[in-house]
Amino acid sequence: MQDTLVQKRHHENLWQVLQSYWQLTKPRIIILLLITTAGSMWIASEGQVDPVLLLITIFSGALAAASANTINCLYDRDIDYKMKRTRHRPLPSGRIQPFHALLFAIVLATISFTLLTTFANLLSACLAMSGIVTYVVVYTHWLKRHSSQNIVIGGAAGAIPPLVGWAAVTGELSWVAWVFFAIIFFWTPPHFWALAMMLRNDYASVNVPMLPVVAGDVTTAKQIWIYTLLLIPLTLLLAFPFNALGAVYVMVALVLGALFLVKAWALLERPADVGVAKSLFKYSIFYMMLLCGGMALDTLPLSQQVDAAIASNLDMMLTPVSISQIFQLPW
Incomplete structure (x- = not known):
């Protein structure tokens, strides 16, 4: 045939x-x-x-x-x-x-x-x-x-x-490159397993043992949630402690990560809902694109100025202050 x-x-x-x-x-x-x-x-x-x-x-x-x-x-x-x-x-x-x-x-x-x-x-x-x-x-x-x-x-x-x-x-x-590697590595399972949940019947028909086929939607949703939880702090390592990126990137990463967690939690609550899996899959693509966009944004001159201002304010806040300075006394 x-x-x-x-x-x-x-x-x-x-x-x-x-x-x-x-x-x-x-x-x-x-x-x-x-x-x-x-x-x-x-x-x-x-x-x-x-x-x-x-x-x-x-x-x-x-x-x-x-x-x-x-x-x-x-x-x-x-x-x-x-x-x-x-x-x-x-x-x-x-x-x-x-x-x-x-x-x-x-x-x-x-x-x-x-x-x-x-x-x-x-x-x-x-x-x-x-x-x-x-x-x-x-x-x-x-x-x-x-x-x-x-x-x-x-x-x-x-x-x-x-x-x-x-x-x-x-x-x-460098270590920064390997952190970026780890970010993609931990992002891949939530991204691909969401797709596999949408195409579970196709994979089952040809005996490809994707996690949703072998373990079911509930287990897959739990695994997606775990990997998403691990992913978010990994993205922040590019700023702390490696200092490859600054505050602008951190804000972008936190916002994107929070939305990713919301999507993953929704799937955890409704693992059988193909629509929720599809929403997570689509968002995972935009997440990675926008995260890389945040990296580029952080290197712009205006972003560098914002990073410098934030760092300066933090230094002032963390600098030890004597009692005389606090009460503005002359001694």
């Missing part, structure tokens, strides 16, 4: 060919990865990132992510064909042949590695390649079909782009 369907699917023009290869890269997933890369580069350069380096690193990161997503589609084409939601993707529908998809992924990865090595450094290029390996081998091949904790461990692949951005700017990895 599948072979018959594959033989009947053909492209009618070059535009359709380009569209199919574009769909193979899952571009909507890539955008968020690039935002975290840019955010990391912004912090590493203290708001003074080289625009050429920024563009090349983002473009190279997009190619690396596209390569990983293409191999993911290649590996999962059997289960994609069984699900109505994914049956019409380029590989299961037969619009692209597996060998061509593999060749496409290799070319994308090669270009990404070459650009990063040439215009950034070898460390950033190796990190980008490690992201591909982690996503394809650790998540797609090893964990996705065998463990309900697949997205927890496999989520490390999605946390590598900030490391790539940091390394591209500095040529090394």
